Amino acid sequence: MNERACHLPGLDPTTLDWETLLFDKSGWDLKIDVPVITGPDVQSLAEHIRRHTRQTLATYPVRRIVEIIDKAIARLLDRDDPYRRRMEEVLPAITGYDREMLRLGLTQYLKSFRKPELQRFLAEDFPNPAILDQFQPLAKGGHGLAFGPEICAHIWAGNVPGLPLWSLVSGLLVKSGTIGKVPSAEPMFATWFAKLLSEIEPELADCIAIAWWKGGEEDAENELLAEADIALAYGGNEALSAIQSRIPITTRFLAHGHKVSFSLIGREAMDAEKCAVTARLVAYDVARYDQHGCFSPHVIFAETGGTVAPRQFAQFLAHELATLERKFPRQPLSIPEASSVADWRNAEELVAGAEVVGDTDGAWSVSYLENEDGFRPSALNRTIRVVAVDDLASVPIRAARYKRLLQTVGIAVSPQRLLSLSQDLGAAGVTRIAAVGDMTAPEAGWHHDGRFNLSDLVRIVEIDGRAFAAADRLAPYAD
Amino acid sequence: MEFSHPLNSFSAPRDPSPSLSVKDESMDQEDIIATVLDFIEMEGTDDAAFNNVALKLFAYQFKNNEPFMKFARKRGKTPRTVKSWKDIPAVPINAFKTMNLSCSPIEEAEAIFMTSGTTLGGVRGKSYHPVLDIYDASMRRNFRDRFMGRYERIKMGIVFPPPSLMPNSSLAHYLDLAVRDFGINNSRHLMSASGIEFTHLFEDLAEAEQTNQPYALLGASFSLVHVLDEMARIGHTVVLPSGSRILDTGGFKGQSRELQQDEFYNCLETAFGVPRSHCINMYGMTELSSQFYDDGNISCPSVKSGPHWLRTRVVNPLTGESIPDSQTGILAHTDLAHFNICTTILTEDAGVAIDNGFQLIGRAAGIEAQGCSMAVDEFLKAASGT
Numbered sequence: 001m002n003e004r005a006c007h008l009p010g011l012d013p014t015t016l017d018w019e020t021l022l023f024d025k026s027g028w029d030l031k032i033d034v035p036v037i038t039g040p041d042v043q044s045l046a047e048h049i050r051r052h053t054r055q056t057l058a059t060y061p062v063r064r065i066v067e068i069i070d071k072a073i074a075r076l077l078d079r080d081d082p083y084r085r086r087m088e089e090v091l092p093a094i095t096g097y098d099r100e101m102l103r104l105g106l107t108q109y110l111k112s113f114r115k116p117e118l119q120r121f122l123a124e125d126f127p128n129p130a131i132l133d134q135f136q137p138l139a140k141g142g143h144g145l146a147f148g149p150e151i152c153a154h155i156w157a158g159n160v161p162g163l164p165l166w167s168l169v170s171g172l173l174v175k176s177g178t179i180g181k182v183p184s185a186e187p188m189f190a191t192w193f194a195k196l197l198s199e200i201e202p203e204l205a206d207c208i209a210i211a212w213w214k215g216g217e218e219d220a221e222n223e224l225l226a227e228a229d230i231a232l233a234y235g236g237n238e239a240l241s242a243i244q245s246r247i248p249i250t251t252r253f254l255a256h257g258h259k260v261s262f263s264l265i266g267r268e269a270m271d272a273e274k275c276a277v278t279a280r281l282v283a284y285d286v287a288r289y290d291q292h293g294c295f296s297p298h299v300i301f302a303e304t305g306g307t308v309a310p311r312q313f314a315q316f317l318a319h320e321l322a323t324l325e326r327k328f329p330r331q332p333l334s335i336p337e338a339s340s341v342a343d344w345r346n347a348e349e350l351v352a353g354a355e356v357v358g359d360t361d362g363a364w365s366v367s368y369l370e371n372e373d374g375f376r377p378s379a380l381n382r383t384i385r386v387v388a389v390d391d392l393a394s395v396p397i398r399a400a401r402y403k404r405l406l407q408t409v410g411i412a413v414s415p416q417r418l419l420s421l422s423q424d425l426g427a428a429g430v431t432r433i434a435a436v437g438d439m440t441a442p443e444a445g446w447h448h449d450g451r452f453n454l455s456d457l458v459r460i461v462e463i464d465g466r467a468f469a470a471a472d473r474l475a476p477y478a479d
Numbered sequence: 480m481e482f483s484h485p486l487n488s489f490s491a492p493r494d495p496s497p498s499l500s501v502k503d504e505s506m507d508q509e510d511i512i513a514t515v516l517d518f519i520e521m522e523g524t525d526d527a528a529f530n531n532v533a534l535k536l537f538a539y540q541f542k543n544n545e546p547f548m549k550f551a552r553k554r555g556k557t558p559r560t561v562k563s564w565k566d567i568p569a570v571p572i573n574a575f576k577t578m579n580l581s582c583s584p585i586e587e588a589e590a591i592f593m594t595s596g597t598t599l600g601g602v603r604g605k606s607y608h609p610v611l612d613i614y615d616a617s618m619r620r621n622f623r624d625r626f627m628g629r630y631e632r633i634k635m636g637i638v639f640p641p642p643s644l645m646p647n648s649s650l651a652h653y654l655d656l657a658v659r660d661f662g663i664n665n666s667r668h669l670m671s672a673s674g675i676e677f678t679h680l681f682e683d684l685a686e687a688e689q690t691n692q693p694y695a696l697l698g699a700s701f702s703l704v705h706v707l708d709e710m711a712r713i714g715h716t717v718v719l720p721s722g723s724r725i726l727d728t729g730g731f732k733g734q735s736r737e738l739q740q741d742e743f744y745n746c747l748e749t750a751f752g753v754p755r756s757h758c759i760n761m762y763g764m765t766e767l768s769s770q771f772y773d774d775g776n777i778s779c780p781s782v783k784s785g786p787h788w789l790r791t792r793v794v795n796p797l798t799g800e801s802i803p804d805s806q807t808g809i810l811a812h813t814d815l816a817h818f819n820i821c822t823t824i825l826t827e828d829a830g831v832a833i834d835n836g837f838q839l840i841g842r843a844a845g846i847e848a849q850g851c852s853m854a855v856d857e858f859l860k861a862a863s864g865t
Contacts (some may be wrong), residue, residue, distance in 0.1 A: 079612055173805065243746065270576065333797070335796070336829075338795060338796050338809075338828075339809055341797055342571070342797045343571065345797075346571045346573060346574065350571075360798060361798055362797030364797065
């Protein structure tokens with residue numbers, strides 16, 4: 001039986017046209033039915049969501065929302081839960097990622113959304129999270145109350161599993177109604193999450209809509225952008241600027257463009273004892289989601305002066321990638337993807353003069369370069385460049401050219417250098433510095449692309465401090 | 480220290496022997512040209528004969544074309560290890576932009592054909608031809624067999640600039656050969672530095688209609704779109720006499736409206752009265768010395784094939800292995816006429832092997848990353864914008 005994507009409260013599914021998306025990349029032949037919705041459908045969805053959110057979700061205390069999400073996550077962490085079972089079964093077929101890698105990744109990822117982690121999300125953005133429920137005293141004087149948007153539009157992209165969860169959860173925590181648009185590449189995760197929340201708290205079924213249309217289809221998308229109080233979008237810069245051009249100026253637009261990440265390996269991580277471990281961690285960063293994440297590394301800068309030379313480090317890395325390929329095989333590649341890997345290998349060899357090693361089937365490739373500026377994105381799918389540098393301190397300056405594109409830096413250096421390098425990396429445009437091996441698993445409450453997950457979504461309503469004094473004058477008990 | 484890896488076979492173990500060690504069968508340029516010319520003229524060649532010439536050419540190119548030799552060696556391919564034309568390493572067409580591939584001194588080349596340079600920062604791929612004898616012989620025999628039908632000569636109009644205006648265009652040279660060797664006397668180019676000469680074109684079309692002499696219109700696909708647009712604008716159509724034919728090549732390349740193939744051939748049929756069966760598409764590349772043709776475009780995509788000295792494999796671009804018929808892969812062509820550079824190239828075109836030929840599916844490149852990581856093209860675009 002075909003899977004059915006989307007969750008459209010208030011719309012009658014029998015009156016909608018349905019299309020079927022085919023996922024046959026992993027030889028699975030999975031079919032997912034998606035409803036085709038139009039501008040007027042989006043309008044009635046928005047009306048429905050807005051009305052119900054006002055009546056229910058917007059009146060919940062934030063701790064109740066935390067409890068609901070926590071319950072949902074607990075179910076998804078339970079490998080016997082039917083939703084979890086379906087995720088484990090269907091996501092590999094949709095995305096092509098290795099089943100075991102997905103399973104482990106899912107558990108690790110979901111753990112960032114349990115109650116203590118959600119509390120950390122809140123605490124990160126609001127010194128006093130009760131500001132989401134009631135007026136709270138502000139440090140400057142007066143009182144403030146944070147309102148989430150009535151409708152937050154989420155336009156997701158790509159197939160990194162679970163990606164929609166970040167913004168979905170953020171929207172819920174600020175009591176916002178949600179209309180999310182899923183990409184054709186992975187329409188199910190958000191669907192399941194919406195259904196699961198509805199089971200746990202039936203009132204929420206009418207506060208979240210998960211919809212699909214072909215990327216860039218303007219009719220439905222324009223309607224969504226017109227209805228939304230805040231629009232969040234993920235994707236390439238071209239797609240984002242197309243969306244931006246259609247957003248009313250009064251609507252806040254939060255764009256998450258594609259990003260590149262890289263790693264720094266200090267000489268202190270490259271002695272005979274530590275090198276193998278470092279290489280294993282780096283290989284894991286590369287293999288996880290086959291480099292499709294914005295936090296996945298494209299280039300590894302390895303410092304000279306350790307007992308293991310950068311060139312040997314590249315060999316260690318190649319070995320670890322070969323091992324990982326047996327444990328978590330890379331997804332099968334489409335012909336265009338295989339072409340881009342082949343092009344990358346050829347370009348490294350021909351243009352950059354790198355030494356390139358890889359396995360015959362192209363499951364992984366490592367290129368090694370010296371005396372090179374070094375920045376060039378990989379072809380994804382486990383293609384990685386190792387660049388030898390005499391001093392890691394020279395890297396932030398090189399990276400600064402790409403300021404707007406940078407995100408995470410994986411790092412393996414001693415404590416003394418961690419802070420000083422991080423300061424320079426930050427100045428160069430990097431927004432997150434993580435230990436190698438942790439690049440693809442950001443902490444709960446991290447500042448995605450250097451921004452605030454929750455406070456970017458709210459509007460603070462404040463009562464001017466003097467209003468209280470003025471009100472006193474009018475009190476029945478005024479002297 | 481060798482940078483190698485126990486599992487690594489991408490750069491296979493290098494053959495330590497010098498290139499000439501087996502037995503020095505290497506030929507000089509004159510011998511090679513004679514061998515290839517003979518082969519082009521032959522009738523009824525078989526696999527073994529093709530293989531034989533391909534291996535001779537590989538040995539010749541390996542010996543005389545140093546960048547190619549290095550490229551082949553890195554892949555563990557030498558005259559000692561290559562036993563079949565299918566083992567000859569396919570040079571990606573990007574390499575024509577960055578390496579000076581040639582068996583003879585490039586400054587002595589009779590012709591240098593260059594690509595239009597629309598990618599890789601405008602760097603143009605180059606093919607050096609020390610002489611054009613083989614290129615021309617290949618073109619003539621193939622063009623006669625695949626385009627001319629029963630005619631020795633036909634009146635031609637060329638909607639493309641002459642070589643004097645585009646000295647580095649292989650297409651300009653090709654079309655010039657066509658008009659010189661296969662056109663009757665008053666055939667002519669219909670494009671000059673100032674663009675398409677519509678007056679001449681409409682004169683020639685009218686004359687063909689009046690005299691009932693078949694007419695052949697040849698040009699870049701996008702030039703023909705400009706012609707179609709102009710004819711639509713002024714509401715002009717003609718019905719060319721039976722036996723007339725059209726040759727288009729090269730696609731639209733953003734230089735005209737992009738038409739679906741069916742729409743394009745329907746428009747040609749309507750505007751010129753030439754049935755789609757007589758609308759031939761030629762597929763050629765600057766990185767080759769021979770061309771592919773289809774047998775008309777009654778249905779699209781058509782099946783294309785080359786002459787007996789040109790073979791195509793549909794491969795997985797990563798492994799170089801052939802992909803089963805009817806599955807999409809990347810086209811790799813082995814052209815024995817490309818004697819001075821390399822016989823085998825890896826294109827960026829996707830295709831499917833079918834009926835002793837292939838269908839062209841489109842460009843392989845231009846994928847968008849599925850995740851939120853940045854793909855190379857986008858990175859370069861974004862980085863140059865900062």
